[in-house]
Amino acid sequence: MNIPQTGFFFDEEKHKYYLDGRPMTGVTTVLGVLAKPALIQWAANMACDFIQGVMTEGNPITLDIIKEARTAHARKRDKSGDIGTLAHAEVEKYIKTGNWTPTGNKQIDDMVMLFIVWAEKNKVKFLASEKVVWSKLYFYGGKFDFLCEIDGKTYLADYKTGSGIYFEMFLQCAAYQLALQEQEPNTKIDGHIIVNTTKDGKFNTKTHYDYEATKEGF
Numbered sequence: 001m002n003i004p005q006t007g008f009f010f011d012e013e014k015h016k017y018y019l020d021g022r023p024m025t026g027v028t029t030v031l032g033v034l035a036k037p038a039l040i041q042w043a044a045n046m047a048c049d050f051i052q053g054v055m056t057e058g059n060p061i062t063l064d065i066i067k068e069a070r071t072a073h074a075r076k077r078d079k080s081g082d083i084g085t086l087a088h089a090e091v092e093k094y095i096k097t098g099n100w101t102p103t104g105n106k107q108i109d110d111m112v113m114l115f116i117v118w119a120e121k122n123k124v125k126f127l128a129s130e131k132v133v134w135s136k137l138y139f140y141g142g143k144f145d146f147l148c149e150i151d152g153k154t155y156l157a158d159y160k161t162g163s164g165i166y167f168e169m170f171l172q173c174a175a176y177q178l179a180l181q182e183q184e185p186n187t188k189i190d191g192h193i194i195v196n197t198t199k200d201g202k203f204n205t206k207t208h209y210d211y212e213a214t215k216e217g218f
Helices: 027-031 037-056 063-070 072-097 106-121 168-183 211-217
Strands: 008-011 016-019 022-026 125-135 140-150 153-160 191-197 203-208
Touching: 008 140, 016 125, 016 140, 022 027, 027 140, 027 168, 072 106, 072 125, 072 140, 106 191, 106 203, 125 168, 140 168, 153 168, 168 191, 168 211, 191 211
Parallel strands: 022 140, 153 191
Antiparallel strands: 008 016, 016 022, 125 140, 140 153, 191 203
């Protein structure tokens, strides 16, 4: 693919951002420098669970088993990631059309229904979906899930399918707002929302209003 040498360009297939032919840093890449102790512990737990499972079945712990244990977290992550990606795509369809047809996969459908129930209960008015933004000043790009209106206030929001809601997610929203308002100075954002539906059927949502603090954090 030929990258344009002038202006902004988003390669959707590779999820990469370019400005005047130069690759920009993605928001999630920037936030990747943050320490994630919970993730480290989770990876260790996956290795231990794998070895424990082998022992429970009465099998010997060999070097090959230890080698498999080292990558147990990656296999779990990839499987969970597939479910999350599919649920995210279904939520995107609902946001864009206001309609949704169940997929037949109970796990995915339950996650999407939790999101729809939240949206209908709060009379959410969706203003934009999967919006790509970039900052020429700080030279980064990103894509946030949706912009919405609730009770007369405008929120920049992200939909998450992981195990919970973490503060760095609001740093991510702040980065999106910073870039959005660089492009559209008149766009007013009152707060940020994270909507989280987990693969085991749990729902959580949090709202954050201190944009100046999260912007500085980013």
